[in-house]
Amino acid sequence: MREGIKAYQGIVSDTGLEQHGHMDQFNLRPYDDPDTPVVVIGVNNVSDLRLIRKHKSVVIVFWCGRDSWSRFVSRIPKKRRRIIHITALPNVQKYLERKGFSCHLIRLRRSMVSLT
Numbered sequence: 001m002r003e004g005i006k007a008y009q010g011i012v013s014d015t016g017l018e019q020h021g022h023m024d025q026f027n028l029r030p031y032d033d034p035d036t037p038v039v040v041i042g043v044n045n046v047s048d049l050r051l052i053r054k055h056k057s058v059v060i061v062f063w064c065g066r067d068s069w070s071r072f073v074s075r076i077p078k079k080r081r082r083i084i085h086i087t088a089l090p091n092v093q094k095y096l097e098r099k100g101f102s103c104h105l106i107r108l109r110r111s112m113v114s115l116t
Contacts, residue, residue: 005037005084007060011051013042013067022062025108042067049075052083063087063103068095076101 010028022041023030031038031051037058040048049072052059059082068087077083078100085103087093096103 005058005060007037007039007058009033009036010039010041011048013040013044013048022064042070043072043076044070045072048072052076055082057082059083061085063089063092063096065089065092068092073099073101 008027008029009031010023010026011031012023022028026039028039034054034056037060038051038055039060039062040052041062042064043049043052043061044067052061061076061083063085064087073096085096085101086106087096087103088106088108090105093103093105
């Protein structure tokens with residue numbers, strides 16, 4: 001995994017994940033800059049997929065659980081170096097790796113998302 005990547009902006013898929021408070025937990029501001037790293041929390045609709053594909057900088061996809069079973073998972077490019085998949089759940093990591101994604105297991109912290 002590439003080290004030292006920090007994201008200060010994020011977007012939460014509109015499927016109820018916003019109720020978990022991940023934006024506040026990681027101290028992320030709402031998405032506003034396509035040229036800096038972004039955390040995408042959940043991928044459950046076409047808008048999420050479009051953002052991942054068109055974003056110009058690093059995209060960190062944070063998988064929370066059932067969102068990894070979304071039909072949109074198979075439509076995310078697997079070979080793009082700028083897309084990083086992370087989760088705090090070992091079973092989600094294993095599931096995504098079986099689907100062909102490299103997914104990193106992380107511990108949740110009460111600060112920015114940092115892949116160091």
